[in-house]
Amino acid sequence: MSKQEKIKQLKKEKDAIILAHYYVDEEVQNVADYIGDSFYLAKVANQTDAKAIVFAGVEFMGESAKILNPEKRVFMPDSFADCPMAHMVTIKEIKEMREKYDDLAVVCYINSTAEIKTYADVCVTSANAVKIVKNLPQKNIFFVPDQNLGDFVRQQVPEKNIMTNHGHCPRHTNISLDDLLKAKEKYPDAKVAVHPECQSGVVNAADYVGSTSGIIQFVTNSEDMEFIIGTVDGVFAKIHELAPQKILHTVIDHQICPNMKKVTLDKIIDVLENETNEVLLDNDFMKKAFKPLEKMLELAK
Ligand code: 13P
Ligand code: SF4
Numbered sequence: 001m002s003k004q005e006k007i008k009q010l011k012k013e014k015d016a017i018i019l020a021h022y023y024v025d026e027e028v029q030n031v032a033d034y035i036g037d038s039f040y041l042a043k044v045a046n047q048t049d050a051k052a053i054v055f056a057g058v059e060f061m062g063e064s065a066k067i068l069n070p071e072k073r074v075f076m077p078d079s080f081a082d083c084p085m086a087h088m089v090t091i092k093e094i095k096e097m098r099e100k101y102d103d104l105a106v107v108c109y110i111n112s113t114a115e116i117k118t119y120a121d122v123c124v125t126s127a128n129a130v131k132i133v134k135n136l137p138q139k140n141i142f143f144v145p146d147q148n149l150g151d152f153v154r155q156q157v158p159e160k161n162i163m164t165n166h167g168h169c170p171r172h173t174n175i176s177l178d179d180l181l182k183a184k185e186k187y188p189d190a191k192v193a194v195h196p197e198c199q200s201g202v203v204n205a206a207d208y209v210g211s212t213s214g215i216i217q218f219v220t221n222s223e224d225m226e227f228i229i230g231t232v233d234g235v236f237a238k239i240h241e242l243a244p245q246k247i248l249h250t251v252i253d254h255q256i257c258p259n260m261k262k263v264t265l266d267k268i269i270d271v272l273e274n275e276t277n278e279v280l281l282d283n284d285f286m287k288k289a290f291k292p293l294e295k296m297l298e299l300a301k
Contacts, residue, residue: 054074
């Protein structure tokens with residue numbers, strides 16, 4: 001029996017679904033029931049009837065799926081697959097800002113630990129951050145932990161006083177404006193699509209800025225044929241499937257997220273078979289972290 005067949009059989013036996021982020025390997029995406037960006041996957045996790053969820057992604061995604069669905073069992077194929085940015089803000093920084101401003105909303109990128117979420121007013125993803133921040137009643141916003149996404153939101157919502165801390169995604173920050181300008185010189189006819197986790201210089205030089213799903217839609221729906229993509233290479237698989245005629249270039253070679261790459265078919269088989277690496281969180285803690293996630297789902301509608 002192939003690994004793919006084995007996974008199919010185990011999913012049926014355990015009444016499990018597999019959710020996969022676009023940054024995991026193509027062969028992992030191919031065994032998933034749902035593939036998407038962080039926002040889409042959070043919505044699926046919130047609505048599924050399956051008994052168990054295997055999250056082919058990083059820790060904050062599995063935690064969010066569990067918090068949105070405390071009665072379901074959530075398993076991570078690799079318990080060390082974590083997003084470094086999720087740890088790049090401290091509770092102390094949030095408390096200090098709350099003391100400084102009466103009228104403050106703490107807006108927490110979903111790429112954050114469950115503990116940080118318990119101190120936030122609302123969560124956002126790259127697909128809905130602008131919309132949600134625009135519609136918050138507070139003027140002062142502490143946007144954590146991604147400074148680059150916070151900078152992008154500030155540009156789009158100038159009427160708010162948006163403050164950020166110094167977190168960043170190591171993968172997206174690695175894409176420099178210099179590299180992008182070189183790629184543009186090499187491929188002068190290509191349109192540029194980048195993720196808002198990139199630095200502001202890169203974002204400002206792009207034709208399109210959006211989440212991984214947004215980038216995929218932009219490229220597949222565009223009448224243009226050639227694109228420079230400023231995000232993790234994992235999005236290429238979906239674009240090749242939906243629009244095989246499009247020509248894609250990376251800004252820099254080997255643009256991968258090493259943590260997302262930790263997810264393999266063997267590890268998925270292992271957690272399905274042995275029910276290991278289950279996400280377990282304290283109930284009171286989950287209740288607190290549920291509020292900002294629930295608010296995100298409500299405000300993003
Ligand atoms: P999206 O899934 O919102 O595009 O974010 C990308 C990312 O870095 C996830 O970790
Ligand atoms: Fe975290 Fe960046 Fe990897 Fe996304 S791509 S999981 S933000 S390290």
